Amino acid sequence: MKNTFKLSLAAILVSSAMTANAGISIVDNEEGNFSIGGNVELNFNYQDREMMDDSEFNQDGRVLIEFAGEKFTDAGYYVGVKAQPLFESTGNVALDDAYFEFGKQDSWAVRAGRYEAYDMFPVGLDVFLEYSGDTSNELYSDGSAYIYQMKEARGRGADGQIMYYQSFGNLYVELGTMLGDRSGLFSDDGMLGQKTYHGESIVSTKDSFLVRPVVAYNMGDFTVAASMETNLVNDTAVTSSGVDVGDRTGYGLTGNWATGDISVNANFAYMDAVDETNMSVGLNALYKNFGLGYIYGMNEYENKEIKGWADGDVNVSTYYASYEFTNVLAVQDFSVLLGAYYSSVDNKLDNPGSAMFEEHDDYGARIRLFYEF
Template identity: 50%
Template sequence: MNFFKISITAAAMAASFSAAAGINIIDNEKGSFSIGGDVEFDLNYEQKSDAAAGDDSSHFDQTGRILIEFAGERKTESGHYLKFKAQPLMDSSGAVNLDDSWFSFGVKDSWELRLGRFEAYDMFPVGQDTFLEYSGDTANDLYTDNAGYMYQLKEGRGRGGEAGQVMYSHRFANLYTEVSTMIGDRTELFADTYHGKALEASSDSIIVRPVVAYQTNNFRVAASMEANLVKDAVIFADGSAGDVGNRIGYGVTANYSQGDLSVDVNAAYLDALNEADSTLAMNVLWKGFGLGYVYGVNDFDAASGWHDGKVEVQTVYSSYQFADIFDVNDFSIYVGLYHTNLTDKGISLASNFAEGDDFGGRVRFKYFF
């Protein structure tokens, strides 16, 4: 009998896929289960300049991926719920990765406990970032020597390699609070070295990231911080003095939305070993057109033996969405551009920051199914 039920369910799912273009939702006494996802493929052009070396490099490529989302929810008579989500990613390069993979339970419009792999509250939204790069090769969650670091309060936000995550959130009418954690080895936050020295983990890190957000009418504001609670979790491999894992960040973000208009203003500050990083940003989205500006400063102490003074990075980016292609609500084409510049205003002790102007353009094909 159970085999017969499973066979009927599988046949219903197959029929649903054929009739509903890849979207399937099942509702029964056990709860709901859905399958969906999105397609995202890009045509990219970039040109990077190195003023110190006196040369330019450019490249044209195609990147992208298909995301499949499996989601389920079960509600109880007592008002509680249980949810899960898994999002495998199939890259055009042939690699298979994973976005979200989590399990949660709680009460609707009240509290929730979540475990797994996910992203916590976004404290540095950048709007419609079809193409957003920064001078150097440093991402907002990866520190690389000789490149500007655009700190955005995301070191403890989530999806950090093999580190596990636990988050508790609670809503009180217009007030939202959460406390998220990342637990595990966080040496992968650093691409290779820190101030020219190799790193190692002496113990697992515990990064705590509380957030408080308040919404009133069309205005929303949020404040947060993140810090590693474990002393000497990340240290220099050669035994040099210094607690590299002792990084404390602070940030605020505000949003105003009215009709087709949305404006974000962000600020973040990081106090790290022999280095302080600050970032300011603003972006505007109106009727499919997006424009943003990000300004970052990395201020090094001479005690680092790496650099003395400031490195500045300025980035401007823009994009436009051509929506409802072929009259399909879920199919859009985006055109995006960015320009970024790094300026070294300090004194190099052992560093090699490459000044120059980088820019790029992208055409993105996006379809939700």
């Protein structure tokens, strides 16, 4: 992706979510810049999900339009704004990023609105990546393994967020926060019609305050980063027996080595939650236009605060691969991407009556058309 912002090294280190797309520069001078750009993404998907005893063939996609601009002062300070409306192929209109930012060039910045913070579990070229058990890395669902990836406080929440970040040479620091109702982390139970955790209904919620500090250091071809995320407010999600299941703390470590046409990511994430821990490790590599990755999720359940649910381990193995054909038909920024994944569950629960964690294999393939304008 190409920058339309004149941002500091800190903004480059945050992630691709912090950069803007190629587009039309309407204003670009010493006083500031304003541009309009975006991209089109259209997917043709095939999935075979054994748990649902069904195979699917469908199409999805969206058009993203980006408006981005900054204003500079002679003293080196700036203000900036970005908005990215999404026009989905379903007919819905959504929003990707929408934030306001101010700070000093090549130094510090404060960002508020809707965005994603530093990526603590980069998965490389993930054209198609799903997990057996139907639980994503951002939504907890009873009866499914959780592939935790340090994203519960990363961003794009509905109730707002604010972040401070700054670079000191090769050192980058970030302090992100998320505000408001986070009960959307827990999915609805299909039979009970309400949110559940370990078989108990979540009967009361209140606003959370999540913090997510990040420290990253660059050493030539190597970059390493460490982070944690936790909720500072008590009783944000309480079950029918009075257990606060909003009490969750996660830790993450990631490293990247990039040289020439090769880029390799190694990731570790660990979540300490009520009556369960979730640990994920991942390794992926990108060579020129070919990407390959593996993610292993380990979930350990116990019956301490909430009795009578799962006890033991459930693990998930997921493999994925992708390839990108660039400048198709000699059209610059037009790509065709191929992706596939295979995922399986290993149920090692001590109580065999917990049939919700069924062992099954899922796989899928995707063709993606992508154009950046």
